[in-house]
Amino acid sequence: MQLDSHRRQPSFTMPCRWSRRCRAAAENDAPIAADSLPSPTTATDVDDWKKVRKEHLRTMRRSVRHIVLLMALMEAIRVGPIQLVFTGKHGFPEAGQDDFGIAYNVGYFLSWLYLCVFMVVYVPLFSWWLPNFTSTSESDRSKPYYESNLVKILTQINMVLLPVSIGMTLITYVFYAISAVVYVDSRPKNSMRLPKNSRKNWLVRLYMLVGIAITTLLGYGAFNILANFDLAHVKPYEYAIIVVPVQINLGILLATVMQFKMEKRLARKEQAQTAWCGSVAASAAAAAQEKAALLEQEV
Helix, strand or coil: CCCCCCCCCCCCCCCHHHCHHHHHHHHHHCCCCCCCCCCCCCCCCEECHHHHHHHHHHHHHHHHHHHHHHHHHHHHHHHCHHHHHCCCCCCCCCCCCCCCCHHHHHHHHHHHHHHHHHHHHHHHHCCCCCCCCCCCCHHHHCCCCHHHHHHHHHHHHHHHHHHHHHHHHHHHHHHHHHHHHHCCCCEECCCCCCCCCCHHHHHHHHHHHHHHHHHHHHHHHHHHHHHHCCCCCCCHHHHHHHHHHHHHHHHHHHHHHHHHHHHHHHHHHHHHHHHHHHHHHHHHHHHHHHHHHHHHHHC
8 A cells, every 4th residue: 555645735724813923914014003102112201300309398298297296106105195185184293394395295186186085985885894804802912013014115115116217217308308409300210310410400409408598597586486485395306307307398399489480481481582583584584585586576
């Protein structure tokens, strides 16, 4: 039995609509729409200076709020929330010499909220059915109070962790404040490349320094006047950690407003210059046409 070697072998080909080669060829041959979006690899991803400044100011304000909250918690832990609320009342001692300032007042407000929530939620819902763990026998009274020891240990841990958190938040604030002064122009996304040292950028930085100086001097004078009239007192470290960052934020915000006005003025000037150049070119073209017409008439 002989095999027919010349017999045509059957070939199995994939339909063109399912073939990868055909689809790739169709995609390559397809025309590119004029209004299609550019490729993400070729598009220039640049953040505008307004967006960069907004991000910096938002982070700086958030850092100041965190610092105030952490310092208020430290004051509440140091004095005690109940004693802080009922100072000089119901047998609690009067306020001490260090019981004043921004953190103390914010801590008073937080302690007052804590007591309100405790009285509204815990007392009517839980205090009447929870078992009483207070011991009454003499043998139990002689035992050490593990609960009070645990509270003391937690208080000491908090008094260590809270200053560390305040320091880290302050470092974050300083970093973003320096970034706000350095990055005054547009920059690529997710890039820390320094901007160009142009005259415009240095002028914006000068605006920032002037704005920070104005707000700092005004704030210092206002707090001195309030202290002289015995209306408000701020601790020195609170002034350095809380008040000065707020003044810097206001100064950068003032510089941002001045930069907005400068950008508008430059855009208006450029538009006027473009219009003037267009009018000059149009008048020159009209004069050339008139001259050509006169030459044709003479010929």
